[in-house]
Amino acid sequence: MNLSQIELLRILQETNFSLSLAAEKMNIVQSAVSRQLQLFETEIGSPLFERKGKKIIAMNSLGLRIMEEVNAINQAKTNIQTLASDYLDSEHGVLHIATTHTQAKYFLPKPILRFREKYPGVRIYMDEASPEQLINKLHTHKADIAICTEKVADDTYLMVKPCYEWYHVAVVLKGHPLAEGEISLDRLASFPILTYSFGFTGRSNIEMAFKNSVSELDIILSAADTDVIKSYVRLGLGVGIIAGMAYDEKIDTDFVARDLSHLIPSSRTKIAYLKNNYLPLYGQHFIDELIFAAEEMRF
Amino acid sequence: MNLSQIELLRILQETNFSLSLAAEKMNIVQSAVSRQLQLFETEIGSPLFERKGKKIIAMNSLGLRIMEEVNAINQAKTNIQTLASDYLDSEHGVLHIATTHTQAKYFLPKPILRFREKYPGVRIYMDEASPEQLINKLHTHKADIAICTEKVADDTYLMVKPCYEWYHVAVVLKGHPLAEGEISLDRLASFPILTYSFGFTGRSNIEMAFKNSVSELDIILSAADTDVIKSYVRLGLGVGIIAGMAYDEKIDTDFVARDLSHLIPSSRTKIAYLKNNYLPLYGQHFIDELIFAAEEMRF
């Protein structure tokens, strides 16, 4: 057993068990991959894959179980490398952040600005994805830190820290009937609604608010992206329900924002990362900035 | 980086950073060890050890941190091997059990007998040690399963399962004054006492019982081992306080045992093993036997 065999197994996982693709990724010829896999299997004393003829289709039960250990080894290996380069130079490096459009646009600018000042040598990769993809990106090591609002499933591999709490607001064009007067669930439901897609930015909380209500929301447009919602509200399509922090009174001067905190339960934005994944010092400081920005936002 | 370098680091830890000893353990010459270590350090880009001249004294902070990852890799590596051999033949193998004398003699016989019937091909190594050494044996992979009574410190790496609950009894020779009548803390304290050493077999609970009492125990003999206590009780030295399951009415016919469950809080014997350590199937079944035996004991 050696580390390149372990690495090979990891890559096979990624390439859907294609030896030739794996060879390419490892910068060696395909025959070498074939042999290394055989060597490993003979050392183990049992095949690890379901084969159909020569092609590998899937892993068998032993292979699946071994894969967990393989992933642990790979994780530890990259941790050693990160640890070392962090030790040698904690000012430079890269940071992969996975988040949704709304967070990226309305929450992250401030903390990222502050972070850049402290760590001008750290390259930031911002990766926008749907909430359900975010956690996956952590597991596949495509992201170091995820910032997300929708509930993250109980995952023992994941470290989840609360970041901040926020409420939805309704936005309408000035002069719209909803710009004035009390707002109730029923009154809100009497207008056509534009809000986030399923699984995005607290949409589940909006659902929850109306679950026990007689009136039903008439959602005529769902988008993953606050700016899309705003654009269509501007066209007069209806009432936008967006995250509070996505309303900017300096920019959205044509809008009136109405607080919905009494109608729709609060949403919690969280910071998540893999427990086993060593974050470089600046990564830990980035999280500090997020939490600092969250606290500042309260006032 | 390769697995033998990782293995080398593990062994260096064990040998107090002696290159020559490490070489011996790895069955290679010392110069090879020296070179591999250098190669690893240059690859990392930083020394990992505190050196005094040529000798290695200790690990530096980076080394210590990296060691955690090294241990994770080694753990995963042996897990792969155990997994594989378990998959190929789950009937044969070895099982290292670490426990105290009292458990080994008075609790384990039955479950081990039953286990042997199911798994005649599994070699059992029973390792007796003091309670505080037990956990250490798990961490150093000298034992797979530990059975212990005294509190195990909060240890995130450890899986601890409750096994059974038991009480102390007082044993005296027939005709001894304590063989008759009510027993109170005060009355117990009026006799010379023989019991377990500090840190053994619920000794802490005996201490606890007398902490808030006016009378103090006069412990004239402490031993790690129930049989030693019994022997000296037989010589008439005083009253023995031993674990309930260590009194066998068929063998200890010269003794009278008196229940102390109303005086001394119950003790809990637990089963502990490393979370990250893969237990072969028979190891899991051994734990099942322990719990089964524990349940049977209640009646």
Place this chain on the structure above:
DNA sequence: TAAGGTTACGGCGATCGTAACGATC
């Protein structure tokens, strides 16, 4: 000066690449 560690160099074996072959869609 003995014990432990480093450096230099030669030899062996592991693993890669080329290439020819085999199978499966």
Place this chain on the structure above:
DNA sequence: GATCGTTACGATCGCCGTAACCTTA
């Protein structure tokens, strides 16, 4: 027959062992 995987063989590179050298108790 094109793609993917296996087998065979020669070449290379890494790693070990021998041995001489260095350093410190």
